[in-house]
Amino acid sequence: MNFIRILFRNLTQGPSTDPFPFGATFTPKGLRGRIAFDAARCSGCRMCEHVCAGGAIRFDPTPEGLQFTLWHNTCTFCGLCEHYCIPKAIHLTEDWHLAHRQEDKYRMIEQGTVAYQPCAECGVRFIPISAALVTRVYGAGTAAVARLGRLCPDCRRKRSAAGLNTTGEAK
Numbered sequence: 529m530n531f532i533r534i535l536f537r538n539l540t541q542g543p544s545t546d547p548f549p550f551g552a553t554f555t556p557k558g559l560r561g562r563i564a565f566d567a568a569r570c571s572g573c574r575m576c577e578h579v580c581a582g583g584a585i586r587f588d589p590t591p592e593g594l595q596f597t598l599w600h601n602t603c604t605f606c607g608l609c610e611h612y613c614i615p616k617a618i619h620l621t622e623d624w625h626l627a628h629r630q631e632d633k634y635r636m637i638e639q640g641t642v643a644y645q646p647c648a649e650c651g652v653r654f655i656p657i658s659a660a661l662v663t664r665v666y667g668a669g670t671a672a673v674a675r676l677g678r679l680c681p682d683c684r685r686k687r688s689a690a691g692l693n694t695t696g697e698a699k
């Protein structure tokens with residue numbers, strides 16, 4: 529095909545690529561994009577922070593609870609945080625609209641606070657096991673299991689110890 533024919537074909541058929549950013553484009557299925565965090569599902573285990581090789585995740589204690597911060601500017605979208613999060617409190621979405629100016633890089637964050645709650649027995653404030661985690665571990669669970677999730681670690685240990693007979697087997 530000579531040059532004139534190619535030029536004529538291109539002029540008549542128009543652009544072959546998407547008009548983005550001046551028009552719409554598509555999102556490939558399964559694309560790893562913006563990270564979403566659901567504080568209500570999180571139990572504050574900090575595994576996501578531990579496995580994040582990019583150092584994009586940090587938890588800070590505040591008077592209200594544990595504050596989660598993720599910097600999209602640092603994230604490599606490897607997906608390890610989602611993979612290791614048992615209650616699925618963190619996941620990668622297919623939203624890739626993350627372009628930003630250099631001066632906005634510290635504002636490209638996802639934040640949430642995993643709130644302290646009072647222990648159902650002693651009243652001490654602690655990060656409870658989330659209902660999502662209880663469900664993942666115990667299935668639908670029972671009222672007793674749900675109550676265990678509302679106990680602080682000390683009260684849970686006391687409950688477990690009280691539930692053992694002299695041979696060490698659970699009653």
Ligand code: SF4
Nearest residue numbers: 570571573574576613
């Ligand atoms: S988001 Fe998941 S892995 Fe991270 S602290 Fe919460 S429960 Fe743990």
Ligand code: SF4
Nearest residue numbers: 580603604606607609
């Ligand atoms: S996707 Fe990877 S780099 Fe991004 S926050 Fe999760 S573990 Fe860190």
